[in-house]
Amino acid sequence: MINVLTEKIRRTKAPVVVGLDPMLTFIPDYIKKAAFAEYGETLKGAGEAIWQFNKEIINHVYDLIPAVKPQIAMYEQFGIEGLMAFQRTAAYAKGKGLVVIGDIKRNDIGSSSSAYAVGHLGQAQVGENAFYSFAEDFVTVNPYLGTDGVKPFMEVCKKEKKGIFVLVKTSNPSSGEFQDQLIDGKPLYELVGEKVAEWGDDLMGAEYSYVGAVVGATYPEQGKQLRKVMPRTLLLVPGYGAQGGTAADLVHFFNGDRTGAIVNSSRGIIAAYQQDKYADYGSDGFGAASRAAVIDMIADINGALDEAGKGRTS
Amino acid sequence: MINVLTEKIRRTKAPVVVGLDPMLTFIPDYIKKAAFAEYGETLKGAGEAIWQFNKEIINHVYDLIPAVKPQIAMYEQFGIEGLMAFQRTAAYAKGKGLVVIGDIKRNDIGSSSSAYAVGHLGQAQVGENAFYSFAEDFVTVNPYLGTDGVKPFMEVCKKEKKGIFVLVKTSNPSSGEFQDQLIDGKPLYELVGEKVAEWGDDLMGAEYSYVGAVVGATYPEQGKQLRKVMPRTLLLVPGYGAQGGTAADLVHFFNGDRTGAIVNSSRGIIAAYQQDKYADYGSDGFGAASRAAVIDMIADINGALDEAGKGRTS
Numbered sequence: 102m103i104n105v106l107t108e109k110i111r112r113t114k115a116p117v118v119v120g121l122d123p124m125l126t127f128i129p130d131y132i133k134k135a136a137f138a139e140y141g142e143t144l145k146g147a148g149e150a151i152w153q154f155n156k157e158i159i160n161h162v163y164d165l166i167p168a169v170k171p172q173i174a175m176y177e178q179f180g181i182e183g184l185m186a187f188q189r190t191a192a193y194a195k196g197k198g199l200v201v202i203g204d205i206k207r208n209d210i211g212s213s214s215s216a217y218a219v220g221h222l223g224q225a226q227v228g229e230n231a232f233y234s235f236a237e238d239f240v241t242v243n244p245y246l247g248t249d250g251v252k253p254f255m256e257v258c259k260k261e262k263k264g265i266f267v268l269v270k271t272s273n274p275s276s277g278e279f280q281d282q283l284i285d286g287k288p289l290y291e292l293v294g295e296k297v298a299e300w301g302d303d304l305m306g307a308e309y310s311y312v313g314a315v316v317g318a319t320y321p322e323q324g325k326q327l328r329k330v331m332p333r334t335l336l337l338v339p340g341y342g343a344q345g346g347t348a349a350d351l352v353h354f355f356n357g358d359r360t361g362a363i364v365n366s367s368r369g370i371i372a373a374y375q376q377d378k379y380a381d382y383g384s385d386g387f388g389a390a391s392r393a394a395v396i397d398m399i400a401d402i403n404g405a406l407d408e409a410g411k412g413r414t415s
Numbered sequence: 416m417i418n419v420l421t422e423k424i425r426r427t428k429a430p431v432v433v434g435l436d437p438m439l440t441f442i443p444d445y446i447k448k449a450a451f452a453e454y455g456e457t458l459k460g461a462g463e464a465i466w467q468f469n470k471e472i473i474n475h476v477y478d479l480i481p482a483v484k485p486q487i488a489m490y491e492q493f494g495i496e497g498l499m500a501f502q503r504t505a506a507y508a509k510g511k512g513l514v515v516i517g518d519i520k521r522n523d524i525g526s527s528s529s530a531y532a533v534g535h536l537g538q539a540q541v542g543e544n545a546f547y548s549f550a551e552d553f554v555t556v557n558p559y560l561g562t563d564g565v566k567p568f569m570e571v572c573k574k575e576k577k578g579i580f581v582l583v584k585t586s587n588p589s590s591g592e593f594q595d596q597l598i599d600g601k602p603l604y605e606l607v608g609e610k611v612a613e614w615g616d617d618l619m620g621a622e623y624s625y626v627g628a629v630v631g632a633t634y635p636e637q638g639k640q641l642r643k644v645m646p647r648t649l650l651l652v653p654g655y656g657a658q659g660g661t662a663a664d665l666v667h668f669f670n671g672d673r674t675g676a677i678v679n680s681s682r683g684i685i686a687a688y689q690q691d692k693y694a695d696y697g698s699d700g701f702g703a704a705s706r707a708a709v710i711d712m713i714a715d716i717n718g719a720l721d722e723a724g725k726g727r728t729s
Binding site: 124137175177180181204212213214225227228235244247248268271272276279292293296 | 535
């Protein structure tokens with residue numbers, strides 16, 4: 102799947118992932134109204150509104166980008182009904198040819214870590230039968246528990262040819278509280294990055310490893326350093342746009358041939374119609390507004406890469 | 416809820432939590448057979464088997480202990496149907512007067528962290544209505560993202576009078592890879608412990624804070640140190656029994672009046688009937704075997720506390 106993702110990034114010339122993090126405030130009233138008319142102002146109604154919203158976004162952007170990244174928290178807040186919308190969204194995106202990165206930040210040890218991996222990337226065995234449940238292609242994983250927490254995911258990845266992105270340096274303001282602490286002169290995130298590179302060596306695709314890393318766009322210097330620490334690691338980069346990361350900040354996250362990173366934007370895309378810039382689309386045109394925002398984002402990033410003299414991929 | 420939990424620990428004289436981490440291999444064949452007869456060897460069949468198993472365990476132990484800790488990974492592996500069994504288990508345990516600690520190790524930032532908190536501890540707003548979904552009393556939280564990740568949970572806790580346990584020093588063999596790294600001579604877990612104490616000061620119950628900490632029984636020296644770093648923090652202690660922690664290892668996790676810690680055992684209790692020691696109960700008597708194992712565990716821990724001269728609670 103890492104080879105599929107890398108190939109899709111090259112083909113679309115769009116190192117971009119759209120974050121499907123639907124808050125109800127992002128969803129146009131007419132969609133909510135229809136969903137609530139059918140199911141009431143209930144968790145099921147919320148799930149239906151999210152699903153209809155996501156479907157429309159996917160329909161408008163699927164041909165431009167390699168992947169989507171649904172943030173499971175936004176679904177889990179609506180309980181079972183929300184998680185059904187997550188599952189449905191993931192399946193629909195895959196049906197449209199998109200790679201699905203489940204932003205789940207799961208972590209545990211031993212059999213519990215295996216269970217998460219099975220539920221999200223693999224198949225659960227029940228008697229004679231095996232079932233995919235959430236069936237993402239990649240998931241994000243939190244490394245605080247060390248190798249014991251990550252290896253069980255890697256085993257399922259090996260079997261299923263799927264991948265993970267391990268949190269290394271996150272995009273939020275307080276990420277440095279623990280991640281930047283110096284250990285023998287080296288920040289913790291770098292130590293985690295070294296481990297990611299080591300884990301990744303055991304699970305290589307053609308160019309990049311099945312073990313990727315999350316590194317926030319809001320920390321360009323750290324990204325530059327981590328790019329060197331993890332040369333064969335695909336970086337999933339949140340924090341562009343709404344969180345303050347710019348395209349110029351991102352150039353060093355990429356390798357010379359403009360591979361090696363995939364940049365996420367969530368509300369900047371899915372709630373584009375709420376921005377002045379895309380207001381003309383109106384709430385009815387929220388899907389088209391998202392498409393316009395994706396096109397602008399791709400141009401913005403490629404422009405910065407041109408500027409930085411990073412060669413186009415063939 | 417921290418006051419309820421502390422009071423329950425005192426009243427039961429059992430600083431013990433039973434981990435409801437049902438693997439299908441723990442579940443007696445006759446329960447699986449009945450579930451599969453009704454729903455087939457499907458995810459729904461697995462969910463039904465788990466639910467019937469948990470119910471029987473809860474029925475046999477609820478009067479002895481203050482709390483249960485379902486590990487959500489074990490449910491999530493069976494997708495939506497598994498999570499329905501999780502929800503049902505949590506509700507049933509609460510109905511039996513137990514405090515429910517959701518072992519979910521969630522973590523994110525900003526609105527995503529809030530969404531997890533809402534889904535597990537609070538209420539999701541849909542139009543005019545608000546709904547509890549998974550409705551645990553406490554959840555575990557991973558601190559790698561720093562204050563931005565934890566504060567949104569604390570806000571929901573404040574509103575709902577619920578609590579969290581932050582991972583500080585986990586029980587697994589590789590927990591030291593990152594957690595033990597020295598920062599100015601002080602291990603990372605201690606730095607995290609200091610933050611937990613600081614966060615906890617903002618959210619105090621009568622004796623202990625709504626912000627608790629996870630500290631593994633397998634690291635007694637670290638537990639002793641962390642007890643001092645976080646004097647008003649309730650410690651949730653995994654790793655007793657199957658993972659190798661003994662009662663003698665645990666005494667320093669407690670304060671002098673034998674409060675301040677709650678020790679988890681999962682497979683040691685719920686799969687007790689599979690141990691030689693409790694084999695006489697047979698698989699039909701798995702609930703009674705669990706009860707016997709709980710009684711033995713309480714006696715074991717209280718015995719060690721007696722030995723260490725920690726005063727009985729009144």
